[in-house]
Amino acid sequence: xxxxxxxxxxxxVSKDFYGNVVLHDVSFDLHEGEILGLVGENGAxxxxxxxxxxxxxxxxxxxxxxxSIKIGGTExxxxxxxxxLDAGLGMVHQEFSLIPGFTTTxxxxxxxxSMRASxxxxxxxxxxxxxxxxxMRERAQKAIGKxxxxxxPDMLVSEMPVGHxxxxxxxxxxxxxxxxxxxxxxxxxxxxxxxxxMLLQTLKRxxxxxxxxxxxxxxxxxxxxxxNRIVVLRDGHAVKDTPNENISMRDIxxxxxxxxxxxxxxxxxxxxxxxxxxxxxxxWVDMPGETVRDVSFDVHRGEIFGIGGLAGQGKLGIPNxxxxxxPAGGEVVLDGKTVPLNDPAKALAMGMAFVSEDRRGVGLLLxxxxxxxxxxxxxxxxxxxxxxxxxxxxQRDEKAMEDLCAEYVKLLDIKCTSTKQKAxxxxxxxxxxVCLAKAFAIKPQLMFVSEPTRGIDVGAKKLVLDTLHxxxxxxxxxxxxxxxxxEELRSICDRIAIVDEGRIxxxxxxxxDISEFGLLMSGAAMEEAVNA
Amino acid sequence: MSARxxxxxxxxxxxxxxxxxxxxxxxxxxxxxxxxxxxxxxxxRLGRNSFLVLAxxxxxxxxxxxxxxxxxxxxxxxxxxIFAVNYGISNWxxxxxxxxxxxxISVLLGYVCGLVMNRAKGRxxxxxxxxxxxxxxxxxxxxxxxxxxxxPMGNKSIVLSRGYGIRNTLNLExxxxxxxxxxxxxxxxxxxxxxxxxxxxxxxxxVVWFKKTKLGQDMRAxxxxxxxxxxxxxxxxKTRIVAIIISTVLACAGQIIFLQNMGNLATxxxxxxxxxxxxxxxxVGGASVTHAxxxxxxxxxxLLHAMFVVSPLAGQKLFGSAMIGxxxxxxxxxxxxxxxxxxxxxxxxxAAAEARLxxxxxxxxxxxxxxKPAVGNGGQA
Numbered sequence: 001x002x003x004x005x006x007x008x009x010x011x012x013v014s015k016d017f018y019g020n021v022v023l024h025d026v027s028f029d030l031h032e033g034e035i036l037g038l039v040g041e042n043g044a045x046x047x048x049x050x051x052x053x054x055x056x057x058x059x060x061x062x063x064x065x066x067x068s069i070k071i072g073g074t075e076x077x078x079x080x081x082x083x084x085l086d087a088g089l090g091m092v093h094q095e096f097s098l099i100p101g102f103t104t105t106x107x108x109x110x111x112x113x114s115m116r117a118s119x120x121x122x123x124x125x126x127x128x129x130x131x132x133x134x135x136m137r138e139r140a141q142k143a144i145g146k147x148x149x150x151x152x153p154d155m156l157v158s159e160m161p162v163g164h165x166x167x168x169x170x171x172x173x174x175x176x177x178x179x180x181x182x183x184x185x186x187x188x189x190x191x192x193x194x195x196x197x198m199l200l201q202t203l204k205r206x207x208x209x210x211x212x213x214x215x216x217x218x219x220x221x222x223x224x225x226x227x228n229r230i231v232v233l234r235d236g237h238a239v240k241d242t243p244n245e246n247i248s249m250r251d252i253x254x255x256x257x258x259x260x261x262x263x264x265x266x267x268x269x270x271x272x273x274x275x276x277x278x279x280x281x282x283x284w285v286d287m288p289g290e291t292v293r294d295v296s297f298d299v300h301r302g303e304i305f306g307i308g309g310l311a312g313q314g315k316l317g318i319p320n321x322x323x324x325x326x327p328a329g330g331e332v333v334l335d336g337k338t339v340p341l342n343d344p345a346k347a348l349a350m351g352m353a354f355v356s357e358d359r360r361g362v363g364l365l366l367x368x369x370x371x372x373x374x375x376x377x378x379x380x381x382x383x384x385x386x387x388x389x390x391x392x393x394x395q396r397d398e399k400a401m402e403d404l405c406a407e408y409v410k411l412l413d414i415k416c417t418s419t420k421q422k423a424x425x426x427x428x429x430x431x432x433x434v435c436l437a438k439a440f441a442i443k444p445q446l447m448f449v450s451e452p453t454r455g456i457d458v459g460a461k462k463l464v465l466d467t468l469h470x471x472x473x474x475x476x477x478x479x480x481x482x483x484x485x486x487e488e489l490r491s492i493c494d495r496i497a498i499v500d501e502g503r504i505x506x507x508x509x510x511x512x513d514i515s516e517f518g519l520l521m522s523g524a525a526m527e528e529a530v531n532a
Numbered sequence: 533m534s535a536r537x538x539x540x541x542x543x544x545x546x547x548x549x550x551x552x553x554x555x556x557x558x559x560x561x562x563x564x565x566x567x568x569x570x571x572x573x574x575x576x577r578l579g580r581n582s583f584l585v586l587a588x589x590x591x592x593x594x595x596x597x598x599x600x601x602x603x604x605x606x607x608x609x610x611x612x613x614i615f616a617v618n619y620g621i622s623n624w625x626x627x628x629x630x631x632x633x634x635x636x637i638s639v640l641l642g643y644v645c646g647l648v649m650n651r652a653k654g655r656x657x658x659x660x661x662x663x664x665x666x667x668x669x670x671x672x673x674x675x676x677x678x679x680x681x682x683x684p685m686g687n688k689s690i691v692l693s694r695g696y697g698i699r700n701t702l703n704l705e706x707x708x709x710x711x712x713x714x715x716x717x718x719x720x721x722x723x724x725x726x727x728x729x730x731x732x733x734x735x736x737x738x739v740v741w742f743k744k745t746k747l748g749q750d751m752r753a754x755x756x757x758x759x760x761x762x763x764x765x766x767x768x769x770k771t772r773i774v775a776i777i778i779s780t781v782l783a784c785a786g787q788i789i790f791l792q793n794m795g796n797l798a799t800x801x802x803x804x805x806x807x808x809x810x811x812x813x814x815x816v817g818g819a820s821v822t823h824a825x826x827x828x829x830x831x832x833x834x835l836l837h838a839m840f841v842v843s844p845l846a847g848q849k850l851f852g853s854a855m856i857g858x859x860x861x862x863x864x865x866x867x868x869x870x871x872x873x874x875x876x877x878x879x880x881x882x883a884a885a886e887a888r889l890x891x892x893x894x895x896x897x898x899x900x901x902x903x904k905p906a907v908g909n910g911g912q913a
Contacts, residue, residue: 082765097763099756110753111764115746127747286888327885 013067037227090173100158105140163195220522253518273300283330285321292317293502306493319448353444357451366424408437429460563845584786594775595755601660605783606803608638622706642780646773708795
């Protein structure tokens with residue numbers, strides 16, 4: 001379908017945020033009527049690339065970028081997203097950018113309404129013009145017609161099915177006459193199977209009318225179904241730019257995640273576990289942005305169980321829901337006893353501990369001493385480190401707390417000036433160790449560790465992972481570790497579950513091939529991954 | 533199930549209206565007032581208050597909640613009236629003069645109010661409320677010290693005996709009911725201030741027309757989702773400022789209409805409860821922090837003032853004290869605002885939870901562990 005003339009050229013684009021390189025010499029072209037599938041893991045640089053394309057202020061504020069962007073052969077410099085829109089770029093975002101109380105029509109022509117001047121224009125300016133509703137409706141119908149879908153122009157967005165909202169957004173970009181390039185960021189993420197199918201048809205139809213499309217999706221089968229060409233980003237590099245011919249999902253998956261296919265790092269020795277400790281059945285969690293829809297899994301006593309997956313798919317919702325931090329439902333059983341949901345105190349009292357991904361918000365009392373931080377949960381849940389005065393009042397046992405803290409400072413090698421130092425003064429890695437110490441201090445049967453290495457440096461990462469490993473091996477603590485870093489999971493876990501769209505896509509041993517993990521993350525059917 | 537849900541939605545939406553109708557109906561018999569008297573009172577009060585309450589509409593459309601900052605406009609209107617009395621301009625000409633003086637002041641105050649509210653997005657109501665207290669201080673200073681000293685006042689009868697500052701109560705005899713009395717229609721024993729109602733009707737026409745303009749459309753967009761509006765290129769902050777300026781100017785005119793009907797001006801506290809009563813009225817009429825219509829305004833003024841007319845006498849008859857009714861009036865006013873805000877917050881939370889619920893059950897794609905426990909096949913190789 002591609003016909004030579006390059007509509008959009010991205011040439012040698014590099015970008016770093018304060019020395020942290022997120023894009024490195026990325027180049028590719030987009031031709032008229034072409035659909036380009038852009039794939040990559042979280043943090044591969046897709047979002048940053050789109051920000052650059054759209055002239056988002058955040059790029060300029062952080063020092064601009066290297067390389068150039070050409071549209072129709074001439075180099076462009078956008079200083080705001082509106083420049084990009086004028087130049088013919090259209091963007092359909094992952095989150096709907098629609099006004100809920102407006103009709104389809106009103107949303108399609110939003111801020112580009114057809115107007116007739118009124119008498120007050122001379123005094124108060126153009127915004128006193130009266131809207132021409134019939135004209136607006138015609139335009140909306142024309143744009144909807146181009147999509148080839150059935151949308152009611154008078155329906156309120158708040159009453160629409162999700163798929164219609166997505167089409168409304170696309171119609172809005174189509175209504176803009178100069179739009180020649182359409183960028184869709186995970187457009188099918190919230191759609192049902194049939195809606196997604198319809199969307200793909202629509203995109204093909206638009207492409208046949210000459211509109212160039214960049215299609216960003218983690219659902220590889222969709223990318224394979226409609227893309228003419230596929231560009232794979234990994235760690236800021238465009239590692240692959242290939243026509244969509246004779247390639248399989250497995251190929252793309254391994255290009256996406258396969259950073260270290262050859263030198264896979266350390267793996268836990270295979271261990272056998274007999275006894276099941278923890279059972280989750282049909283768990284749902286209402287955590288904004290990390291919705292868990294229906295998750296079931298078992299964890300064995302003494303095991304390190306990993307949960308991975310892309311951001312926003314619900315992996316973080318699992319520990320947060322089980323520990324009662326967000327509304328949840330389903331059945332959770334620990335050691336034969338049912339865990340009451342939506343009640344953090346009970347969850348803790350039953351012998352579970354949680355090291356939150358939100359270190360500074362949930363994990364630590366930033367303005368308090370390390371002693372306080374480490375002993376806090378133990379005081380609250382088990383009434384430890386308290387002493388009675390006259391048998392009536394409880395008072396903190398400062399001495400015991402200090403001893404406890406000193407023990408963990410030594411054990412985990414927490415770098416601090418004293419046990420009285422405030423938690424906020426520590427570095428990220430040491431803060432994380434304090435969080436771990438807090439969880440260890442209540443001697444849990446089962447410990448949830450969420451994103452334990454997020455935002456800490458490489459050396460500290462290793463220490464944290466070693467600590468988990470050590471506690472698991474020497475004290476038999478069962479650990480459920482949630483992380484976006486697949487390699488990290490593979491280095492210490494006994495089994496790894498991959499979460500996709502709020503469900504467990506599959507459970508793999510750490511020794512499984514990296515492309516298997518990639519496939520599971522990409523919305524591929526579980527059976528296929530197992531059989532392949 | 534669905535019918536029951538609809539019914540419960542209806543009740544939670546109109547809870548305040550329903551409570552009000554019931555209380556008022558119960559209070560009418562013990563008050564001993566004739567229906568005719570009550571109706572005449574309501575007609576008078578509709579003319580007196582509707583304009584002020586209508587001033588609340590635009591900020592609600594713009595998503596800025598109930599504009600307690602309208603008190604600023606009321607103060608501007610009072611300053612206008614003080615000057616009209618000072619220069620001895622009487623009748624409707626006096627009102628027009630007061631409006632001309634109040635207009636630039638209210639535009640300026642509205643602009644300032646809008647600027648402040650743009651820095652306190654999401655907390656516009658409490659910001660407006662407190663801002664009204666602050667501007668009240670400036671108003672007091674201006675009227676108590678500036679007038680008669682820095683700004684000479686020709687009419688010594690309105691100045692305090694010490695030589696500067698305006699008297700506590702200002703007699704508005706010269707402009708008293710001058711708008712109402714241009715044409716006072718008498719139908720079936722009722723007196724209807726025709727011109728006042730025409731002015732109110734014109735404002736309603738303006739509001740309806742305004743909603744059809746580009747600015748009105750932008751205001752609705754901004755009111756529903758600032759981020760989306762901003763992304764579409766609508767100047768969000770400017771639109772919000774314009775909404776507040778229009779509201780403040782309308783409040784200025786509304787206060788002038790209110791005071792010409794009352795016939796006297798409590799110089800230092802006439803505006804104290806302007807915003808409070810207007811907000812109570814629109815809420816009683818079934819409006820919420822995010823939704824309001826012209827119908828809410830008239831229904832609200834009718835219900836609230838029917839209550840105000842009957843409650844002192846009902847209190848007198850039932851409890852032997854008119855003060856009970858007076859107390860009741862305050863109690864009800866603040867109670868209505870509190871209930872409305874709580875209901876609104878409750879509904880918003882419920883709606884958000886429902887939206888997330890639908891997201892959770894939205895899809896059941898093939899091959900994605902539809903309920904089956906996905907265990908085994910890993911680990912113990």
